[in-house]
Amino acid sequence: MNIVVCIKQVPETTSVKINKDTNTLVREGTKSIINPFDMYALEEGLRIREKSGGRVVVISMGPPQAEEALREAVSYGVDDVFLLSDRAFAGSDTLATSRTLACGIEKTGDFDLILCGKQAIDGDTAQVGPGIAENLDIPFVAFVRKIRELDNHTLKVERMMDDGYDVLEVSLPGLITVVKEINEPRMPSLKGKMRAKSINIPIWGVADLDMSDSETGLKGSATQVIKIFTPIRDGKREILEGSIEEQIDLLINKLNDLKVV
Amino acid sequence: MGIKVDIELCTGCGICIDSCPFGAIKVEDDLASIDERCNLCGACVDACDFEAILISDVKEAVIKSDGYEGVWIFAEQRNSKIASVVLELLGEGRKLADKLGVDLSAVVFGENIESSAKELVRYGADKIYIVDDPVLKDFNDEIYSEILTDLIQEHKPEVVLCGATAIGRSFIPKVSARLKTGLTADCTGLDIDNEKRCLLQTRPAFGGNIMATIICPDERPQMATVRHKVMKKALYDPNRKGEIIKKSFNGLSMDLRSKVIETVEEIGDMVNITEADIIVSGGRGLQEPKNFRLIEELAKTLGGAVGASRASVDAGWIPYAHQVGQTGKTVCPKLYIACGISGAVQHLVGMQSSDVIVAINIDKDAPIFDVATFGIVGDLFKVIPEFVKRFRELKG
Numbered sequence: 258m259n260i261v262v263c264i265k266q267v268p269e270t271t272s273v274k275i276n277k278d279t280n281t282l283v284r285e286g287t288k289s290i291i292n293p294f295d296m297y298a299l300e301e302g303l304r305i306r307e308k309s310g311g312r313v314v315v316i317s318m319g320p321p322q323a324e325e326a327l328r329e330a331v332s333y334g335v336d337d338v339f340l341l342s343d344r345a346f347a348g349s350d351t352l353a354t355s356r357t358l359a360c361g362i363e364k365t366g367d368f369d370l371i372l373c374g375k376q377a378i379d380g381d382t383a384q385v386g387p388g389i390a391e392n393l394d395i396p397f398v399a400f401v402r403k404i405r406e407l408d409n410h411t412l413k414v415e416r417m418m419d420d421g422y423d424v425l426e427v428s429l430p431g432l433i434t435v436v437k438e439i440n441e442p443r444m445p446s447l448k449g450k451m452r453a454k455s456i457n458i459p460i461w462g463v464a465d466l467d468m469s470d471s472e473t474g475l476k477g478s479a480t481q482v483i484k485i486f487t488p489i490r491d492g493k494r495e496i497l498e499g500s501i502e503e504q505i506d507l508l509i510n511k512l513n514d515l516k517v518v
Numbered sequence: 519m520g521i522k523v524d525i526e527l528c529t530g531c532g533i534c535i536d537s538c539p540f541g542a543i544k545v546e547d548d549l550a551s552i553d554e555r556c557n558l559c560g561a562c563v564d565a566c567d568f569e570a571i572l573i574s575d576v577k578e579a580v581i582k583s584d585g586y587e588g589v590w591i592f593a594e595q596r597n598s599k600i601a602s603v604v605l606e607l608l609g610e611g612r613k614l615a616d617k618l619g620v621d622l623s624a625v626v627f628g629e630n631i632e633s634s635a636k637e638l639v640r641y642g643a644d645k646i647y648i649v650d651d652p653v654l655k656d657f658n659d660e661i662y663s664e665i666l667t668d669l670i671q672e673h674k675p676e677v678v679l680c681g682a683t684a685i686g687r688s689f690i691p692k693v694s695a696r697l698k699t700g701l702t703a704d705c706t707g708l709d710i711d712n713e714k715r716c717l718l719q720t721r722p723a724f725g726g727n728i729m730a731t732i733i734c735p736d737e738r739p740q741m742a743t744v745r746h747k748v749m750k751k752a753l754y755d756p757n758r759k760g761e762i763i764k765k766s767f768n769g770l771s772m773d774l775r776s777k778v779i780e781t782v783e784e785i786g787d788m789v790n791i792t793e794a795d796i797i798v799s800g801g802r803g804l805q806e807p808k809n810f811r812l813i814e815e816l817a818k819t820l821g822g823a824v825g826a827s828r829a830s831v832d833a834g835w836i837p838y839a840h841q842v843g844q845t846g847k848t849v850c851p852k853l854y855i856a857c858g859i860s861g862a863v864q865h866l867v868g869m870q871s872s873d874v875i876v877a878i879n880i881d882k883d884a885p886i887f888d889v890a891t892f893g894i895v896g897d898l899f900k901v902i903p904e905f906v907k908r909f910r911e912l913k914g
Contacts, residue, residue, distance in 0.1 A: 268541065268724075293844070293845055294845070320553065320554035320555050321554060322554075322555075342554070344520070344554065347520070347554065347556055347557065347558060348556075348557055348558035350700065351691070351701065351703075352694070352695060352698065352699075352700060352701070355695060378725060378844055379723065379724055380703075380723055381703065381704060381722070381723060381725070381848075382703040382704070383687050383691070383703060384687075384691040384694075384701060384703055386691075387659075387688065387689070387691035387692045387695065388691055388692075388694075388695040390692065391663075391691075391692045391695035391696055392695060395775075396659075396660060396775040396776040397659055397692065397776075398659070398776065399659075399684070399687065399688040400684060400688070402838075413779075416684075416688075417684065417839075418596075418657075418684045418685075418781075419683055419684045419790060419792050419793065420596065420783050420784070420790055421781070421782045421783040421784035422782050422784060423656070423657070423778050423780065423781050423782070424778070424779045424780040424781075424782070425776055425777065425778050425779065426776065426777050426779055427775060427776040428775045428776070431775070431776075436838075437838060437841075437845045437846070438838040475558055478700075479698070479699050479700030479701075479734050479736070479737040480700035480701070480702060480732050480733065480734045481732065481733055481734075481735060482557070482558075482559040482560065482730050482731070482732050483560065483718075483731050483732065483733055484560075484564075484730065484731040485537075485539055485559055485560075485561040485728055485729070485730050485731075486728070486729050486731075487727075487728055487729070488722065488726065488727075488728070488729050488871075493891060494887070494888070494890060494891065494893070495891065495892050495893065496882075496887065496892075496893040496894075496895060497892055497893065497894050501896060501900055501901055501904050502904060502908070504894050504896070504901075505894075505901070505904050505905050505908045506908060508876065508892055508894065508905070509905075509908060509909060509912060511892060512853065512874065512876075515873075515874055517795075517796070517852045517853040517873065517874050518796070518820055518853065518909075
């Protein structure tokens with residue numbers, strides 16, 4: 258079975274904070290990680306290969322330094338990695354990103370199953386997975402928490418819903434996005450780490466993907482960010498005082514006044 | 519296409535560095551430079567006091583808004599019950615439609631859904647498009663995407679809104695990709711720029727640490743999913759009149775490649791944290807799984823749902839469906855009570871937009887107190903039982 262996993266390099270959330278005095282964004286260093294949800298996708302890909310054989314290919318789109326994320330993926334034991342990187346990709350929204358990734362995936366060869374994390378922790382859109390599926394015209398299931406059955410033609414999964422779950426049967430090739438519950442990711446292996454150091458990572462740009470400039474990047478995007486600002490939070494923070502009984506009475510009164518209970 | 523620093527104007531002051539959410543700017547030899555991490559968001563352009571940063575060659579606006587008119591909301595149902603987020607969409611949609619001077623329409627898919635669909639008129643819809651068919655009873659991405667895409671192509675609304683629910687976030691991205699138009703996820707604020715007649719979509723990014731306002735200048739419709747519990751619900755008017763338009767389901771253009779075999783409602787009101795007005799959450803401070811009983815009791819007393827921190831879920835004390843935070847669910851109830859949760863940033867990003875936050879923790883330096891409206895520094899094993907007892911006495 259040929260499996261493709263899409264990963265994104267994201268800033269570790271803890272490195273993006275608001276300076277309370279100046280109300281500006283503080284980035285403590287620029288530590289980057291593989292998007293946590295993508296780690297579950299990666300792990301699931303490796304588990305499927307262990308059971309049914311085949312190949313796990315990992316693809317990422319981003320700036321040249323996203324190569325680090327792909328090297329990390331190699332350390333977990335994936336077979337091949339590819340980076341889509343080109344200045345022409347800059348400013349891509351989810352529409353342009355999914356189109357670009359879909360072209361990249363097709364270039365990697367035949368595939369049976371594409372795995373993505375449910376969403377990336379920086380953008381939180383959850384739109385690129387379904388966007389890729391649409392561009393490749395393959396079936397799609399979001400928020401998969403369990404793969405029940407998998408053979409060369411069909412996949413049976415549990416999709417997490419707000420009030421429970423659905424069981425779906427999907428024909429392959431297909432794309433699923435996964436949630437944390439699906440597995441527990443492994444640690445890198447020594448052999449993997451060695452290979453990660455030396456592997457040569459192909460980098461594909463617009464020309465390699467046979468795309469035109471108008472299909473990707475800012476020109477290929479439908480949305481545009483016009484403003485970025487820090488959310489206004491009311492500064493009222495109150496630590497209650499007194500005995501436990503007094504604090505509780507005070508709290509209940511305050512919650513009553515605010516009409517939240 | 520691209521972003522440029524004017525070397526004549528740049529003083530190397532570095533203000534732009536802080537303004538960049540992507541960490542793409544550095545200053546060397548009194549000159550700013552911007553690397554590939556740049557997302558062309560323009561934050562630095564606004565921040566620069568010397569007008570030294572320029573974004574050039576933004577594509578020419580050829581607005582394809584001709585013929586697109588009206589605001590649509592997708593009214594999702596599960597088990598033939600219209601979701602509560604739909605009333606919020608109608609409230610917000612009504613405002614937008616009035617600003618644009620157009621009709622507000624609701625689209626409903628389901629089986630035997632007509633009578634509840636008609637009710638939406640009384641919540642402010644001018645038109646209801648109903649597709650009633652047994653095949654639409656369960657949520658299937660493929661079928662839903664195809665029908666909604668067809669309806670949009672036929673009727674050309676300028677705005678389409680949907681709840682940022684499991685259903686909305688699952689199939690709306692497919693619809694927008696098929697229509698090759700923009701989609702903004704999980705919006706918490708919507709408005710209309712009357713001059714350009716475009717939808718201003720505001721949403722949190724970086725786990726709520728920054729907000730971004732996004733537009734879809736050239737493509738139509740402008741599509742957005744809207745976060746639950748943020749917008750005000752529409753008011754009910756029993757005398758409101760509207761038009762009901764029944765559409766029949768005529769099959770699909772291709773063979774169905776996925777099917778829903780089973781729908782399992784697993785969790786009661788105690789768990790559905792995305793719908794709850796009140797959430798009581800427990801963390802590592804509970805020490806043992808059996809102590810979640812305390813959280814459940816307080817939640818039950820207040821009429822709320824039970825949430826949990828990642829630590830308690832990973833320890834196996836409570837199922838994943840309860841997890842609040844970065845790798846769990848993002849919630850914004852009216853009241854969030856964090857008990858024995860220290861407040862790691864990954865937890866905070868999932869709950870910090872709640873209206874009122876109460877923190878109960880024994881450690882007065884716990885970061886949870888930084889976001890708490892009210893804090894009680896104390897032993898939760900004493901505080902929670904007292905809370906339950908006093909609340910019951912007072913409310914009878």
